[in-house]
Amino acid sequence: MRTLEVAGEKCIGCRACSSICAPLHISLTDVGNRRTIAFPASCEEDCDLCLRACPTGAIAFGAGPGKPLTLEFELIPCSKCGKPFATREEMAFVLPKVSKVLGGEPDWKGLCPECRREESASRLRVAI
Template sequence: MKIDERRCIGCRACSAISSSISVSEDSDVRSITFHPHDESMTERLIEACPAGAISPGLKAESFTLTFRMRRCSTCGEPFATEREIEHVAAHISQMQGFQMSWLDLCPECRRDGQRRSHALPCIRTRGRR
């Protein structure tokens, strides 16, 4: 398997399929290490990669890619790589009604915001009784 370092977004989809791919994170960086693996996995890895960064080919040695993390604008926790957010933004920017500011929120804070926005009309309606 070959990895196109310019296309890889650091999303970890490949690591969910192959135990020969390991991920480590600290508050600012996600590192993904690709170890030599059984080539029979390559087709599944190619299908799983949303950025098209994986292609067939042999890579004899391990190598690591590092990615800068994005922090949630509400809670401050790192939740995705910068490249991952850029990839998503490019694909959903045309969606009608999507608020790009949601890309600055971690999944937990997005859920909290959505719960609050859905709860507010209920609270207002109940208060009118």
């Protein structure tokens, strides 16, 4: 059995691992403005999708006894609707990379996915 080794200091709470884990060994729960990610001590599956999906390299596999790990993150609110939607760590990781590609800060900075879609649709309606 493989041990799931998670470097908690590298995890940004982005949902990549829990979203791609087909057997749902990695669980993510958002309650209010808190996100909790629970990692099992080991994984019997013969895949490495969570390891490959992790943008920060926080996940590795090892041998031997492992320990389950639970991480908690504060969710930041959408600047338009107030709904909690992303961790501070996730935004701090993503925004510089997106800004570099776009040549400046994205206009959707601070918006939840729903408000981003609404803003994009509004701009399209005005442009058409």
